[in-house]
Amino acid sequence: MKSMKPVIAVLITVAVAIVIIPALLVLPFSSDGTKGKLMENLTHKKQQEPSVADQLNESSVEVAVYRSQQQKIESFPLEKYVAGVVSAEMPADFEMEALKAQALTARTYIINQLSEKDTVGLPKGAHVTDTVLHQVFKSDAELKKLWGGDYTWKKEKIAKAVLATKDQILTYNGEPITATFFSTSNGFTENSEAYWKNSFPYLKSVESPWDKDSPKFYDRKIISIKDFEAKLGVKLSKGNEIGTIVERTPGKRVGAVKINGKQLTGKQIRENLELKSTDFTWERKxxxxxxxxKGYGHGVGMSQYGANGMAQEGKNYRDIVTYYYQGVQISSSTAFLNTVVANK
Incomplete structure (x- = not known):
């Protein structure tokens, strides 16, 4: 019988532990027999962390967007507007660092627009349109229709990219830059003055080899001679000759062409013939x-497919924007936003 006592003692100890220990663990977190304080703390913490959507809505500045299809003005919190631009302007399946770079350009653009109060092409009360005249923008309702079953993950991914760069803009000499961007280069970006009148020190031609992997790198268009002549206001001579390139740009594009005595810029030809790029060749058949x-877009500033290619190679958004916009800094937007609010 003596040999059984230790065994019984052990069993009693285990039983007591099973009953008492859980009670001891629960007791410190319990209050008046209702919910434990541990659960209350976890719930409180969860309530303190705003959702991604809530964070996008947190802004003292709203952007009045002229909705071109509905022909009305809608206002959106600044970061929600930025997310709507990134969603419309860059594929959501791009690398996160490329999306962050796009968020920076979008935020810089709108803060510059709000600061300068440029109302050209705008109805009264609007800051921007939702078209390429400014930046393409899509609302949540439009994105749900566009993305369908992919809406949730695409929206969340873009929101994270926007929030990761919140309050950041691109500046040069302390002022927001003209943060132009486009889809795909021909292997080089373009000097701003080679396409537009204004010259900006940060919008200079750089190599962009990543763009060759873009599905929009090559394009071909067939046009009748009759339409060609009508759209360009020229008359072709007989034979196979069309025109002679008399000037090339720093970005390896067509600067100017002489067609049967008439000189046209590459930009004029691109826009009048609705070409993808000013890097073109042609033949008469x-x-x-x-x-x-080769390429898609005006070529000035940040190439979107180039940015994605850099991100795939491990570059972060800071590397991307400082490569495509020479000599710029990433700065806080707070002072500029304060000025906007003060001038309302």
Missing amino acids: GDQIIIST
């Missing part, structure tokens, strides 16, 4: 002209 282009 019968009563048609076949035009091949």
Whole structure:
């Protein structure tokens, strides 16, 4: 019988532990027999952390957007507007660092617009349109229709990119830059003055080899000679000759062409013939002209596919923006936003 006593003692000890220990663990976190304080603390912490959507809505500045289709003005909190621009302007399946770079350009653009109060092409009360005249913008309702079943993850990914760069803009000599961007280069970006009138020290041609992997790198368009002549206001001479390139830009694009005595810029030809790029070649076949282009867009500033290519190689958004915008700094937007609020 003596040999059984230790065993019984052990069993009694285990039983007591099973009953008492859980009670001891619960007791410190319990209050008046209702919910434990541990649960209350966890719930309180969860309530303190705003959702991604709530964080996008936190802004003292609202952007009045002229909705071109509805022909009305809608206002959106600044960061929600930025998210709507990134969603419309860059594929959501791009790398996160590329999306962050796009968020920086979008925020810089709108803060610059709000500061300068440029109302050209705008109805009264609007800060921007939702078109390429300013920045393309889409609301949540439009994105749900566009993305369908992919809406949730795409929206959350873009929101994270926007919030990761919150309050940051691109500046040069302490002022917000003109943060132009485009889809795909021809392998080089373009000097601003080679496409527009204004020259900006941070908008200079740089190599962009990543763009060759873009599905928009090559394009071909066939146009009749009759339409070609009408759209450019020229008359082609007989034979296979079309025109002679008389000037090239720093970005390896067509600067100017002389067609049967008339000189046109590459930009004029691109816009009048609705070409993807000013890097074009052409050939005459019968009563048609076949035009091949490299790149998609004006070529000035940040290449979106170039940014994605850099991100795929491990570059972060700071590397990307400081590469495409030469000599810029990433700065706080607070002072500029305060000025905007003060001038309301």
